[in-house]
Amino acid sequence: MGWLVGQLHGGQAPSGDDTNSPSSAQYQKVQMQLIEEHLRGLILQSLAGDAAAYRIFLDELMTHLRSYLRRRLSGLPDELEDLVQELLLAVHNKRHTYDPKQPLTAWVQAIARYKLVDLLRRRSRGDVLTDPLDEDDQVFATTANDAAEAQYDVAKLLRGLPDRQRLPILYVKIEGASVTDTAVRTGMSKSAVKVGIHRGLKALADRIRSIG
């Protein structure tokens, strides 16, 4: 498994003891990467005017934001849904400030953090904060415990996918082959490869969420 994680993160050779299963941190990185690619694809379609993609994007963002805010605002269940809505509106109203060259998750994270700090400042109440805001806490971080994470490494997740999704992801996203080469290797059409990647990543993201 180490090679796979290595491939996804700059191609560094894996160290000896994580060849069987990736560490929790590596697992989270892979997971983040999958979420990033999936949501980024959706917002790019949305910005081009695709309402269906935008709906899926907002829907999934809502889920991420809710669990992020639930961790941050545990003392204030009433504020939670208001802030989820305020954040969705902020993302909507400021979507022209997203730069396609930039990670989507970083963009959303900065907006969420800004709005949350703003809320806390508005209320100026110490009890809103259950613990200090720190850089480690992220919208797209998972809440899964380590044991659950260790069981579900990327290979296992990929094994659950049908070949027409698994092979395109394995070749294009993990080995770095081009779409054209992958089409030749799998005997699929280029558009089928792209569709397979897109649907496969979405299925993986859904699966990861159900684990988390």
Add this chain to the structure above:
Amino acid sequence: MKTEDLVSSLSTSVEAVDLRLPSRRWLLALAGGALIAFLLTAGLLKLNPMLWHEISKPMFWVRESYCAVLGALGFVAVVRLARPGSQLGVAPTGIAIAVIAMWVFAAATLAAASPQNRARLILGDTASVCPFLIALVATPVLIALLWVMRSLAPTRLRWAGAASGFTAGSIGALVYTVHCPELAAPFFAIWYLLGMLIPTAIGAWLGPRLLRW
């Protein structure tokens, strides 16, 4: 309103978004701000009568490049601070290097000059008004940049305001050179920089007040 309903209403009438919109607004703000700054300088302060003669001097171009480089680096920081989650990159380091380089150049100029000339190299004829006039000329640029910044999404408001002020100050200084008769490095190293720092401070003060969204 339920959040699910909000998602539905936001996504039903979505239109394509022009991602070049922020860049267009920035360029418009820069061009418009600089034009008004120029009209202000030419109308209120008058052009330097020796301008055509001074264009041939190397120090003229040192001064122009100094202001232009600082303005360009400041502008990079401004654009990035307007986007949530962007890294600042090399702009702050670049600004520090340019400022320090000018100080080193100024120190070398002073060291090479005879002691009785040094005060004149530092003060020139206009040191007492230079920083304030630069700040005045920078004002339309600052207003234009903050205006655009408001339409985008800065998340570090004080920094966003300060960077807008510094960029406005540098561009203001560049425009002010059509009036300013000073061509000594120690003069730019001190009074031009002070002139840029006045709008920077104003921007840092205004940022949290004007840029909230």
